[in-house]
Amino acid sequence: MPSPSPSPSSSPPPSPAGSRPLRADARRSIAAILDAGIHVLAVRPDASMADIAAAAGVGRVTVYAHFSSRADLLRAVVARAITEGDVVLAQVDLSGDPRAALERLILASWEQIARIGAVAAAAAGVLEAEEVRRLHAAPAARVEALLARGRELGVFREDLPAAWLVSVLHQLMQGAAVEVAAGRLEAAQAAPAISASVLAVWTCAR
Amino acid sequence: MPSPSPSPSSSPPPSPAGSRPLRADARRSIAAILDAGIHVLAVRPDASMADIAAAAGVGRVTVYAHFSSRADLLRAVVARAITEGDVVLAQVDLSGDPRAALERLILASWEQIARIGAVAAAAAGVLEAEEVRRLHAAPAARVEALLARGRELGVFREDLPAAWLVSVLHQLMQGAAVEVAAGRLEAAQAAPAISASVLAVWTCAR
DNA sequence: CTCTTCTCGTACAGTGGTGTTCGAGTTAGA
DNA sequence: TCTAACTCGAACACCACTGTACGAGAAGAG
Numbered sequence: 001m002p003s004p005s006p007s008p009s010s011s012p013p014p015s016p017a018g019s020r021p022l023r024a025d026a027r028r029s030i031a032a033i034l035d036a037g038i039h040v041l042a043v044r045p046d047a048s049m050a051d052i053a054a055a056a057g058v059g060r061v062t063v064y065a066h067f068s069s070r071a072d073l074l075r076a077v078v079a080r081a082i083t084e085g086d087v088v089l090a091q092v093d094l095s096g097d098p099r100a101a102l103e104r105l106i107l108a109s110w111e112q113i114a115r116i117g118a119v120a121a122a123a124a125g126v127l128e129a130e131e132v133r134r135l136h137a138a139p140a141a142r143v144e145a146l147l148a149r150g151r152e153l154g155v156f157r158e159d160l161p162a163a164w165l166v167s168v169l170h171q172l173m174q175g176a177a178v179e180v181a182a183g184r185l186e187a188a189q190a191a192p193a194i195s196a197s198v199l200a201v202w203t204c205a206r
Numbered sequence: 207m208p209s210p211s212p213s214p215s216s217s218p219p220p221s222p223a224g225s226r227p228l229r230a231d232a233r234r235s236i237a238a239i240l241d242a243g244i245h246v247l248a249v250r251p252d253a254s255m256a257d258i259a260a261a262a263g264v265g266r267v268t269v270y271a272h273f274s275s276r277a278d279l280l281r282a283v284v285a286r287a288i289t290e291g292d293v294v295l296a297q298v299d300l301s302g303d304p305r306a307a308l309e310r311l312i313l314a315s316w317e318q319i320a321r322i323g324a325v326a327a328a329a330a331g332v333l334e335a336e337e338v339r340r341l342h343a344a345p346a347a348r349v350e351a352l353l354a355r356g357r358e359l360g361v362f363r364e365d366l367p368a369a370w371l372v373s374v375l376h377q378l379m380q381g382a383a384v385e386v387a388a389g390r391l392e393a394a395q396a397a398p399a400i401s402a403s404v405l406a407v408w409t410c411a412r
Numbered sequence: 413c414t415c416t417t418c419t420c421g422t423a424c425a426g427t428g429g430t431g432t433t434c435g436a437g438t439t440a441g442a
Numbered sequence: 443t444c445t446a447a448c449t450c451g452a453a454c455a456c457c458a459c460t461g462t463a464c465g466a467g468a469a470g471a472g
Contacts, residue, residue: 204410
């Protein structure tokens with residue numbers, strides 16, 4: 001028994017849609033694999049199927065019983081990670097002063113990035129670019145909407161492409177995660193630093 | 207003959223230091239391998255030794271005749287790429303208004319990032335973190351010095367860690383390279399966007 | 413309790429990379 | 443021209459990983 005317990009799954013495992021409902025132990029296995037996948041891949045994006053199976057406390061063959069290939073598992077892990085994160089992000093209050101809303105959104109997003117870590121990076125190497133794009137669509141739309149609203153109010157700058165401003169946000173969060181992982185930045189300082197930096201880029205034209 | 211000519215090397219290949227000087231064809235091979243390494247790894251960071259050998263127009267065994275392992279080659283490629291870039295960066299005028307100096311430095315750095323691309327990313331996966339750090343020391347020192355000077359003049363903000371401000375510069379440049387490669391940002395727009403963004407972060411406190 | 417589903421160890425084939433050895437052929441350099 | 447240095451293809455051992463097959467056994471569902 002390589003791992004004592006794969007951490008209890010918070011959300012119920014996905015139902016198999018078409019066919020007969022899965023047996024309870026199968027649903028438990030899937031949840032454990034997905035959980036382990038998020039945790040292991042966040043630390044080591046090139047982890048093997050055996051690594052993930054071991055972390056889930058499950059046989060390697062059992063993983064293949066539920067996911068036909070490594071890419072298939074990766075897709076499922078990323079989808080679940082993003083979905084979970086998106087649920088949290090959906091609760092962020094984006095009304096009121098766009099600057100304050102941006103700060104709230106960044107704070108919540110940072111917590112998700114810190115949790116998910118490099119899972120997206122793992123996916124980038126295996127999944128199609130378009131596929132990754134589609135999975136990120138929901139969180140990205142939220143940011144874009146906030147940017148657009150702030151621009152209408154004259155709060156956010158208009159002299160740089162919107163896509164660039166959005167990507168600055170992503171880059172600084174991902175970059176902060178790297179800095180924290182490397183020990184060059186205190187975890188507690190990360191969110192304020194990201195907030196101050198993104199706010200500066202989005203609001204300080206000239 | 208997979209590649210017609212591995213592009214003429216601008217700088218002379220490194221001398222073998224201790225032992226007898228290498229024969230001319232050996233020096234040519236090493237230069238071709240290093241050149242090919244930069245170009246191939248910039249596009250595909252996980253390229254194999256065979257890929258690099260083919261791009262260099264050289265047998266795979268010949269690569270091993272000069273570099274004992276993949277990590278060894280990677281180290282040499284990164285060292286050369288950074289050294290070449292650093293020569294260019296050393297010519298940038300960093301005197302005068304720190305803001306203008308920063309813009310000049312960013313413009314020159316961006317050209318190097320665009321050229322070297324993902325070579326550093328390739329190294330990150332294989333080389334020790336400390337080793338990568340040491341290789342980046344020279345370019346990083348230049349940025350840090352400029353930041354320090356600007357701070358003394360009251361031009362650059364002091365309310366965020368210097369290390370963070372430096373990393374923002376790196377992140378936005380690397381991020382811009384990704385955006386350009388993905389076709390989400392025009393290459394011509396990259397440098398102005400980076401400049402404006404970094405300047406905003408470095409100067410716009412509050 | 414019984415049938416069905418699922419687990420899981422072992423074993424296997426296949427793939428794609430690394431690094432080495434050998435020997436024949438080529439090339440630089442004195 | 444002669445020799446030492448270098449190239450290079452082929453072949454090899456080795457390793458880590460992926461994905462498949464089989465069969466015994468455990469566990470859920472009714």
